[in-house]
Amino acid sequence: MTLLDIFWAFFVPNILGYGGGPPIIPLLQGEVVDHFGWQSLEQFGDVLALGNALPSPIATKLGGYIGYQVAGIPGAAVALIATIAPTAVAMVILFKFREAFKTSPQVAAMTEIVRPIVAVLLGTLAYQFLASAYQSVGLWQTALLTALSLVALEKLKLHPGLVVGGALLYGAFVLG
Numbered sequence: 001m002t003l004l005d006i007f008w009a010f011f012v013p014n015i016l017g018y019g020g021g022p023p024i025i026p027l028l029q030g031e032v033v034d035h036f037g038w039q040s041l042e043q044f045g046d047v048l049a050l051g052n053a054l055p056s057p058i059a060t061k062l063g064g065y066i067g068y069q070v071a072g073i074p075g076a077a078v079a080l081i082a083t084i085a086p087t088a089v090a091m092v093i094l095f096k097f098r099e100a101f102k103t104s105p106q107v108a109a110m111t112e113i114v115r116p117i118v119a120v121l122l123g124t125l126a127y128q129f130l131a132s133a134y135q136s137v138g139l140w141q142t143a144l145l146t147a148l149s150l151v152a153l154e155k156l157k158l159h160p161g162l163v164v165g166g167a168l169l170y171g172a173f174v175l176g
Contacts, residue, residue: 010067014082050164053161
């Protein structure tokens with residue numbers, strides 16, 4: 001039953017996660033943390049942070065790691081198949097209709113409608129991570145990391161991977 005649970009936990013978010021990695025993350029968090037309880041929100045946040053610091057798509061990294069954590073190598077394989085299968089099947093099917101719908105106003109409208117939904121999902125996830133950080137390390141550490149990250153990303157224009165790596169080092173050496 002666990003391998004089937006892993007399959008559905010990664011297949012459904014990847015079917016519903018229109019637009020790639022960012023929309024999938026809150027859906028995966030709902031499955032991994034809220035529904036199955038395989039990880040706490042803090043653990044999921046740590047895996048997400050580490051995954052964002054590494055190259056390649058985030059969904060496959062999360063799938064491989066969490067699947068392995070839950071059920072070893074078979075779990076990782078099932079999670080990766082469940083992560084990749086929806087996109088592969090959709091690409092094969094949709095490629096046949098590419099020319100017919102390339103300039104469709106409905107497709108353009110659907111893309112515009114999805115953007116605010118993705119923003120709300122990511123905002124909710126960010127709020128949950130912020131609340132979790134506040135509970136585990138306190139107000140001042142959370143505010144400091146948030147402010148430094150904001151300055152590094154917006155003012156200094158540092159790559160997000162460097163900011164995540166810096167936050168990981170801060171957590172390891174200062175908060176550790």
